[in-house]
Amino acid sequence: MRLTIKATLKHLTLLSACLILSACGCENTPDETVLISGETFTLEVASTEAAIQRGMGGRKSLARNDGMLFVFPEARSRRFWMKNCLIPLDIMFLDARGRITAIHQMPAEPLQTENETLSEYEDRLPGYRSLLGAQYAIELQYGRISELGLKTGEKIELPFDCLKTRLP
Numbered sequence: 492m493r494l495t496i497k498a499t500l501k502h503l504t505l506l507s508a509c510l511i512l513s514a515c516g517c518e519n520t521p522d523e524t525v526l527i528s529g530e531t532f533t534l535e536v537a538s539t540e541a542a543i544q545r546g547m548g549g550r551k552s553l554a555r556n557d558g559m560l561f562v563f564p565e566a567r568s569r570r571f572w573m574k575n576c577l578i579p580l581d582i583m584f585l586d587a588r589g590r591i592t593a594i595h596q597m598p599a600e601p602l603q604t605e606n607e608t609l610s611e612y613e614d615r616l617p618g619y620r621s622l623l624g625a626q627y628a629i630e631l632q633y634g635r636i637s638e639l640g641l642k643t644g645e646k647i648e649l650p651f652d653c654l655k656t657r658l659p
Contacts, residue, residue, distance in 0.1 A: 517653035523560055527629075527647055528639035534560035534629065538657040547630055548575035558631040562654045566624035572616040573600045579633035584621035589647045592623040594636055627654075 525532050537543045537559055547559055563569070566587045573580070576599055584593045597619055603612035621628070627649065 517650070517656055523650060523654070525560070525629075525647065525649060528641060530556060530639065532556045532558055532631070534558045536560050536562060536654070536657055538562040538654070539659055546571075546574075546576070547578070547580060549577065551577055553578055553580070553632045555632055555635070558629055558635075560649075560654075561628040561630075562657055563626050564658050566626040568623075569621040569625045569628060570618045571597070571628065572613075572618050573597050574613065574616060575602065576600070577602075580630045581633055581636040582619055582628055582630050583636055583641065583647075584623075584625035585627040585629065585647055585649070586624060587626045589627070589649050589651070591641060591643050591645050591647065592625055593619075593621050594641065594643060595619040596633060596636075598633075 522533050522535055525534050533556065535558070537546065538561075543561055543563075546561075547553070569584060571582055576597075579596070579598045582595050582597055583591050586592050600616055603609065629647070
């Protein structure tokens with residue numbers, strides 16, 4: 492009888508989790524649709540270590556209202572760089588509630604040369620810091636953050652509960 496009760500409880504827990512996720516509108520897609528300053532953006536979600544490390548590296552273009560949303564398990568100081576990035580980007584760092592803590596324009600940097608070690612290449616890349624604790628970062632097309640009139644302290648509404656489910 493105990494096994495039956497335990498099995499029933501496990502099934503009820505799983506069913507409850509599924510209902511909660513479906514109620515919040517979480518979809519198992521690689522992108523999130525986010526409204527930023529009245530414009531709709533399609534943001535590719537990077538929540539695994541591999542996806543975060545890869546970032547926008549190697550991409551040759553980025554559509555006007557596309558970007559990448561980086562999701563971290565906790566808010567802390569972050570540093571991004573433009574390793575292997577072929578296009579310039581804007582970045583905004585957000586705290587756990589979606590408030591913008593820092594904004595940077597990141598020009599594309601020359602790629603690693605034949606005469607350069609990986610360490611030398613990485614050492615010459617500038618770092619772009621969050622300044623305060625950041626749990627999220629959003630990269631957009633270069634110049635878009637300024638066009639949208641965004642400033643530090645403003646809030647971006649994100650589907651926080653759904654984003655937590657994307658963490659490994």
